[in-house]
Amino acid sequence: MNPLVSGAIWLSFYLGIVLAPVALLLVAPTPPGGGFWWDVSMGLGFAGLTMMAVQFVLTARFKRATAPFGIDVIYAFHRYLAYALLAIILLHPLILVLRDPAQLSAIITPWDAPLEVSAGTASLFLLLVIVGASVFRKPLRIPYEAWRATHLFLSIGAIGFAFYHLWGVSYYTEASAVRGLWVLIGFSIGAVVFYVRLLRPWRLLHKPFRVVDVRPELADCWTLAVEPVGHEGFLYEPGQFAWLTVDRSPFFMQEHPFSIASSPHPSGRLEFVIKELGDFTSTVGQIPPGTVAYADGPYGSFSMDRHPEAAGYVFLAGGIGIAPMISMLRTLAEREDERPHLVFTGHSKWDRVPLREELSDLSERIDLQVIHVLEEPPDDWDGEEGWITAEMLDRYLPPERHEFHYFICGPVPMIRAMETFLKELEVAPGHVHTELFDMV
Ligand SMILES: Cc1cc2nc3c(=O)[nH]c(=O)nc-3n(C[C@H](O)[C@H](O)[C@H](O)COP(=O)(O)OP(=O)(O)OC[C@H]3O[C@@H](n4cnc5c(N)ncnc54)[C@H](O)[C@@H]3O)c2cc1C
Structure with a gap:
């Protein structure tokens, strides 16, 4: 289905859910x-409150719901909705206070207010902490894992207090249809949390993988290979x-997203190319073969297989952004694809180009032109220098460029620059696909 059409359907569905309790409010008996x-x-x-409930569903990684967009888009939607819902929830007491300033005391001295009113204040306070900690996580140097666990528990707290507030204050909730709807919403959140925190990890626990290979690549990268134990793995x-x-057990919140760098393999083997960056990735080189692993996937819509009609593919990779590209290139080689393809890589130095030998081998097997662009090239370098530019793309892209599909993965400024250049070259937006490695 056209992404715009499916986007419109999902948006209408979302608005329908969010506005359902408001619509019932109109028909409920007025106090x-x-x-x-x-x-x-x-x-x-x-x-x-309904928007808060839907936030849980958005990040639950339901494959069918995320498939049309890609999970990074869903997470971005989750982030922007958080700002919108915070504004909406702030307006809720603000209007009451403007209407009757005496209500302010219930907010600033919650210990003197009825419990159900204080619960509303507590929910608002937690929401402010959740949004603040998410926006300022990096400047505040909050470790990702600690932030993620706290985010979940505070979110459960915020919605729990909000429900207590709704139920206790009980305005407009007397009608059984309204009560029934809120019970349904409450149970749905419980079911989502149960699925994400217990059922999915439990299913993963019964489908373990084993590390079978860890080998160094250039530029502080490692190839990590895992194979399924006692099951067939998954198709991707x-x-x-x-x-x-x-x-680690999948019940611990210690999972990291990585592009699957291998081509789909009947044995279920998965390979990842991982760059040393922080707590977990810096330890990949020390993982002994035989270590147990769990892979929850596949996710994402960044795949050439979603656009088989293309005249060819252009891959634009910055740094470790080459990981999903190498999966597609390996697959094209295995399929003996005959279409023309190009890969542009952007790196600082020649010895910082991971998988450069494999890219060279692939260019012998399929019609692939590899263009490495180096910021600090060696003295004898006769390739491209500096950054990938619109002029450079224009020089290499074939005349039928408008029938190609473009895959961009790398640092955010690089992705934005490539999108601008491709727009200047009049490539249709529907032919340009991006993957963000930094979604939080
Ligand atoms: C869709 C996707 C695909 C990716 N594919 C690759 C790949 O193929 N190769 C590769 O080297 N890297 C990839 N990454 C990035 C990789 O997930 C992070 O570098 C890694 O999780 C960092 O963990 P750390 O503990 O080493 O670093 P930390 O120092 O703990 O974190 C560094 C930063 O990485 C991000 N991060 C950390 N943990 C997570 C997590 N569990 N989930 C999401 N983000 C996290 C946070 O923004 C954090 O600030 C991908 C990311 C995404 C979103």
Whole structure:
């Protein structure tokens, strides 16, 4: 299905869910003493709470729901919705206070307020902490794993308090249809948390993998290979990724997303090319063969197999962004693909180009032109220098460039620059596909 059409369908579905409790509010019996602004405030509270509930579903990594967009798009949607829901939920008490300033005391001295009102304040406070910690995680140097675990527990706390507030205050919730809807929403959140934190890890636990190879690559990268133990692994499209847990139970929140660098293999073997960057990735070189691992996948829509009609593919890789590309290139070689393809890589130095020998081998097996662009080339370098530019792309791309599909993966500024250049070269946006390695 056209991504715009499926996007519109999912957006309508989302708005339908978020607005359902507001619609019921209109038909529910009206308690006395309200008024227009009172109703608006209640409506905002209802919509905000439903948006909070949907946030859990968005990050639950349901494959069918994420497949049309790619998980990075879903996470970005989750992030922007968090700002919107925070604004909506802030407006809920603000309107009440503007309407009746005496209500302010319940917010600033919650210990004197009824418990159900204080629960609303607690929920708002947790929401502010959650959004603040997410926005400022990097400047505050909060380790990713600690942030992720806290994010989940605070989110459960925020929605728990919000439900207590709704139920305790119980305005507009007298009608059984309204109560029924909130019970359904509450159970749905419980079911999602149960699935994500217990059922999925339990299923992964019964489908273990074993590390079979760890070998060094250039530029502080490692190839890590795992094979399924007692099961067949899973099918994936070249370019997709998996969440990998090594030497830990899947019940611990210690998983990392990595592109599957291998071509789909009947043995279920998966290879990853991992760059040393932080706590986990710096230890990959020391993982002994035989170590147990768990791979949750496949995820993502960054795959040439979603665009088989292309006249050829152009891969634009910055740094470790080559990982999903090498999966697609290996697959093209195995399929003896006869179409023309190009790969541009951007690196600082020649000895910082991972998989450069394999790229050279692949260019002998298929119609592949490899263009390495170096910022600091060696003295005898006769290739491209500096950064990948629009002029450079224009020089290499064939006349039928508009029928090609383009895959970009690398640092965010590089991705944005490539998107701009391709737009200048009048490549249709639907032919340009990106993968962000930094989604949080
Ligand atoms: C879709 C996708 C595919 C990726 N593919 C590759 C690949 O093929 N090869 C490769 O080397 N890297 C890849 N990455 C990046 C890789 O996931 C991070 O470099 C790695 O998780 C860092 O973990 P760390 O503990 O070593 O570093 P840390 O120092 O703990 O983290 C460094 C940064 O990495 C990110 N990060 C850390 N842990 C996670 C996590 N569990 N989930 C999401 N982000 C995290 C955070 O932004 C963090 O600030 C990919 C990322 C994504 C989102």
